[in-house]
C-alpha cells in the first residue's frame with residue numbers, strides 16, 4: 001500500500017463559452033496512500049456529464065462547488081479497489097462513486113462509493129442507465145411528472161443518457177411519448193428501438209414557433225408531462241402545447257450551459273398560469289434515498305431486455321476532454337463514457 005502514480009486531467013483555465021481542447025491538460029498525478037476509511041482504486045470507466053460545465057464557472061454559486069485549477073477535474077467513476085482501509089471493501093471489488101474520475105488512480109472515501117457487480121450489467125452501465133443519469137430519469141418521471149396511463153409525455157434530449165430512459169419508462173407506463181433529438185439517426189433509434197411514438201429532429205425547426213408546430217402535430221392531444229433537458233426553444237414550444245394541470249420536470253437546460261450572457265426566459269410563461277400547470281426543478285441528489293427503489297425497478301427491466309441503452313465509448317483517459325466537449329455538440333448517442341483501463345486488471 002502506498003501512493004500510486006498515474007495521470008489526471010486538469011483545467012488550465014476556465015472556459016468562456018464552449019469549452020475548447022486547449023483548456024485541458026493531462027499531467028502526472030499521484031493518488032495518495034489511503035487513510036482509515038479510504039480506498040485506492042484503479043479507474044476502469046469514467047463519466048462525462050453536462051453538469052460538469054457548471055463546475056467550470058467559479059463565479060457562480062451552485063449546488064456543488066466549482067472545480068479548481070490546482071486539482072484534477074472530478075466526477076463519476078467505476079473502479080477496481082487496489083488497496084482498502086475500509087472494512088466493507090476488499091481488493092478486487094468494483095465500486096462506483098461520484099468522485100475520483102478524470103484520473104488513472106484515485107483515493108476515495110469508502111463511505112462515498114457503492115459496490116457494483118459485473119455479473120449484473122456491464123460496468124459502464126453503473127455510470128449511465130443504472131447510475132446517476134438513470135436515477136435522474138426515473139425520479140423526474142415518478143416523483144415529479146407522476147404520469148397517468150394514456151397521457152402524453154414530451155422528452156427533450158431524448159436520445160441522451162437521461163432522456164432515453166425517460167422515454168422508455170414512459171412507454172412502459174402506457175404513455176404516448178414524443179421525443180426530440182438532434183439527428184436523423186437518433187430519431188430513427190428512438191422510434192424503432194426505444195419505441196417512442198414520434199421523434200422530432202429539433203434541428204429541422206429553426207425557432208420555437210416551428211418546433212411548436214411539430215410538437216403539436218406529434219402530440220395531437222396536447223402535452224401532459226414534459227421532461228425538460230434542454231431549455232430555450234424547447235421549453236417555449238412545450239409551454240405552447242401543455243394541457244391543463246400539466247407537469248414539467250426541469251431536469252436540465254443544456255442549451256444554456258455555454259452561453260456567455262443570460263438568454264431571455266420563455267416568452268409564454270403565462271401558459272403555466274393559464275393551464276394551472278406545475279414546473280419543478282430538481283437535482284438528483286435529493287432522491288438518493290430512492291436509489292434502491294429505482295434499481296429494483298430498472299435493473300430487472302434491463303435484464304429482461306425491456307429497456308435498451310446506448311453508449312458512446314471514448315477509449316483512453318486522454319480522450320476524456322473530447323468526450324466531455326462532445327456532449328454540447330450532440331456527438332454522444334446515449335451515455336458518454338470513457339474507458340480508462342481494462343475491466344479486469
Ligand SMILES: NC(=O)c1ccc[n+]([C@@H]2O[C@H](COP(=O)([O-])OP(=O)(O)OC[C@H]3O[C@@H](n4cnc5c(N)ncnc54)[C@H](OP(=O)(O)O)[C@@H]3O)[C@@H](O)[C@H]2O)c1
Pocket residue numbers: 049050051132133136157158159160161162163180181182183186229230250251252253254255256282283284285326327328329330331332333334335336
Ligand atoms: N437535475 C439533475 O440532477 C440532472 C442529472 C443528470 C443530468 N441532468 C441534465 O439532464 C440533461 C441530459 O443529461 P445527460 O447526461 O443525459 O446528457 P446527454 O443527453 O447524454 O448528452 C447531452 C445531449 O444534449 C444535447 N444537446 C447539447 N447541446 C444542445 C443544444 N444546444 N440544444 C439541444 N440539445 C443539445 C445533445 O443531443 P442532441 O443530438 O439531441 O442535440 C447531447 O447529446 C442535461 O441538461 C443535464 O444537465 C440533470
